[in-house]
Amino acid sequence: MLLDMAADGFGDRIVIGHKDEGLSARRLRELAVGGAHLARASEADAILYLAVNGPALPVALFAAARAAVPLVPVNYRLGEEQLDALLANHPRALGIADAEHAGALRRAGLPVRTPAEWLAQAAENAGLAADDEPAQPDAPAALIYTSGTTSAPKGVVLRHRNLVSYVLGTVEFAAADPEEAALVSVPPYHIAAVSNVLTNLYAGRRALTLEQFTPDGWLGLVRRERITNAMVVPTMLARIMDTDGLDRSVPTLRTLAYGGARMPVRVIEAALGAWPHVDFVNAYGLTETSSTITVLGPEEHRRALASDDPVVRARLGSAGLPVPGIELEVRDPFGEVVAPGETGQIWVRGEQVSGEYAGGGPVVDERGFFHTRDQGHVDADGYLHIEGRADDTIIRGAENIAPAEIEDVLLGHPDVLDAVVVGVPDEEWGQRIEAVVVLREGVTVDADALRAQVRGTLRGSRTPERIECWPELPRTPTGKLVRRDVVEALTAEGREAVGRQG
Amino acid sequence: MRPRVGQMLASTVDTTAVIVVRCPDEDLEITCGGAAMAEGNGPGPAAGGTPDPGLMGGALLGKRYADEDLGVELLCTKPGPGTLAVNGVPLPVKTAKPLPASD
Numbered sequence: 001m002l003l004d005m006a007a008d009g010f011g012d013r014i015v016i017g018h019k020d021e022g023l024s025a026r027r028l029r030e031l032a033v034g035g036a037h038l039a040r041a042s043e044a045d046a047i048l049y050l051a052v053n054g055p056a057l058p059v060a061l062f063a064a065a066r067a068a069v070p071l072v073p074v075n076y077r078l079g080e081e082q083l084d085a086l087l088a089n090h091p092r093a094l095g096i097a098d099a100e101h102a103g104a105l106r107r108a109g110l111p112v113r114t115p116a117e118w119l120a121q122a123a124e125n126a127g128l129a130a131d132d133e134p135a136q137p138d139a140p141a142a143l144i145y146t147s148g149t150t151s152a153p154k155g156v157v158l159r160h161r162n163l164v165s166y167v168l169g170t171v172e173f174a175a176a177d178p179e180e181a182a183l184v185s186v187p188p189y190h191i192a193a194v195s196n197v198l199t200n201l202y203a204g205r206r207a208l209t210l211e212q213f214t215p216d217g218w219l220g221l222v223r224r225e226r227i228t229n230a231m232v233v234p235t236m237l238a239r240i241m242d243t244d245g246l247d248r249s250v251p252t253l254r255t256l257a258y259g260g261a262r263m264p265v266r267v268i269e270a271a272l273g274a275w276p277h278v279d280f281v282n283a284y285g286l287t288e289t290s291s292t293i294t295v296l297g298p299e300e301h302r303r304a305l306a307s308d309d310p311v312v313r314a315r316l317g318s319a320g321l322p323v324p325g326i327e328l329e330v331r332d333p334f335g336e337v338v339a340p341g342e343t344g345q346i347w348v349r350g351e352q353v354s355g356e357y358a359g360g361g362p363v364v365d366e367r368g369f370f371h372t373r374d375q376g377h378v379d380a381d382g383y384l385h386i387e388g389r390a391d392d393t394i395i396r397g398a399e400n401i402a403p404a405e406i407e408d409v410l411l412g413h414p415d416v417l418d419a420v421v422v423g424v425p426d427e428e429w430g431q432r433i434e435a436v437v438v439l440r441e442g443v444t445v446d447a448d449a450l451r452a453q454v455r456g457t458l459r460g461s462r463t464p465e466r467i468e469c470w471p472e473l474p475r476t477p478t479g480k481l482v483r484r485d486v487v488e489a490l491t492a493e494g495r496e497a498v499g500r501q502g
Numbered sequence: 503m504r505p506r507v508g509q510m511l512a513s514t515v516d517t518t519a520v521i522v523v524r525c526p527d528e529d530l531e532i533t534c535g536g537a538a539m540a541e542g543n544g545p546g547p548a549a550g551g552t553p554d555p556g557l558m559g560g561a562l563l564g565k566r567y568a569d570e571d572l573g574v575e576l577l578c579t580k581p582g583p584g585t586l587a588v589n590g591v592p593l594p595v596k597t598a599k600p601l602p603a604s605d
Contacts, residue, residue, distance in 0.1 A: 137510070
């Protein structure tokens with residue numbers, strides 16, 4: 001339906017790829033028709049995508065919709081064992097994979113096409129009549145596996161009505177100027193890559209993809225392709241701002257959206273200073289909610305940066321206000337909605353919220369609210385402040401401690417580029433607080449001075465017992481911290497230290 | 503009929519189709535060109551009726567038609583010459599207040 005609207009409304013407009021050789025909305029529909037024919041001819045029950053981002057992804061997404069099967073974008077960085085386990089869930093899929101990842105599909109017994117072969121074969125069948133039924137609202141449009149940073153990856157079912165509600169609720173049809181171009185830097189297995197295909201197309205905005213992020217590669221592409229809108233994860237923006245010797249000029253850029261993990265205030269302040277002409281948008285959402293559910297807009301960024309009022313100032317670190325169609329509640333452990341300012345767990349409801357995992361029904365309460373498992377509070381004006389995953393909470397003695405609070409203090413030090421605080425198993429306290437920081441290159445900072453900074457800001461029981469310096473923190477390519485790897489490394493070190501003493 | 507958010511409705515007198523973006527939990531009479539719309543994404547088997555010539559204001563692709571008092575919002579997914587109306591009152595085009603692009 002969304003693609004039909006685009007093809008009917010602005011069929012000649014280039015919507016995918018380079019201005020001169022990209023795909024028009026009409027051509028995209030033809031390729032989707034051809035791709036759907038391939039999927040039906042092979043009796044596939046899903047289109048599985050194990051490749052970097054590129055024009056093959058939108059063709060696969062819309063072909064899947066026309067063939068009434070879900071698109072399953074799979075993380076090509078998974079280990080062999082995890083990948084095999086995941087592919088075993090889709091024995092009848094049509095596979096699209098880069099040459100280097102094709103082996104995994106062959107092991108699973110699936111036919112494989114490279115993205116180029118997929119596009120070529122879709123083109124061969126593109127002339128077929130589009131006599132297929134429109135996608136049913138309740139049919140699954142995509143099955144996206146969660147990153148699995150806190151538990152095993154789960155397949156999230158997003159139905160057409162979820163994604164369509166998201167697009168209609170947040171985007172105006174054909175609202176983009178013809179010269180607008182968006183750069184998508186997240187990999188295809190990230191919900192933002194899928195939602196970006198839909199929102200950019202519906203807005204009539206040409207979309208380009210960056211296969212492999214590097215700060216100068218991103219900056220060069222933004223200048224060369226005259227990018228007006230871009231979306232990054234916080235680690236990407238941090239690298240753009242922190243790498244020395246880069247030409248950071250981005251004259252055509254109008255909007256930079258970010259999300260997917262917490263943005264250090266230091267980084268967003270630096271970016272606002274470096275690019276005063278750019279509108280910054282912080283988007284908070286989950287795979288389970290079809291992407292964005294709250295937004296902190298450009299004017300709110302500027303107001304916060306310029307404000308002396310600590311409440312307004314703090315909004316620079318907030319996730320903003322709910323988008324239309326989303327209701328949000330912060331609840332205590334007993335399910336009661338807490339007052340503004342009080343920390344609780346975040347629940348959301350709305351048509352775009354799926355909250356559904358493959359093999360099970362929607363995980364929502366009797367009122368239709370989904371538990372994000374994120375912790376946070378809203379301020380007096382409704383701005384949402386995220387304080388991390390509920391699962392990351394450290395329990396030291398009987399005290400519940402949100403690592404984010406301590407990480408913020410550490411990140412407030414001018415020489416600390418990255419920081420993580422975790423609970424390490426402890427015989428006396430159950431868990432003890434330890435931290436790892438990444439320092440600016442060539443700088444040494446005394447761990448005791450950092451501990452004193454935390455003690456001075458928070459209190460003794462929230463001060464890490466140990467602070468280590470590492471060259472970098474374990475993060476996924478989409479910027480999410482892998483805390484369990486930090487806990488594992490620190491626990492192993494602790495054991496060695498005890499061994500040495502004994 | 504009692505519309506649902508996300509429901510697709512097709513005109514029975516012209517090419518118009520809409521999707522329900524917002525609606526109250528009550529029965530509404532949703533018409534295009536004066537004739538009741540039916541569930542579906544395109545001209546259904548019942549199409550071919552005659553529109554009311556006085557209700558040919560048209561619906562434009564991608565535009566939102568809304569009545570704030572009723573809390574109804576329809577989004578046009580296929581354009582057509584008929585006027586969209588709820589309970590006999592033609593729906594005006596809603597002026598867009600777009601959100602910043604968030605992804």
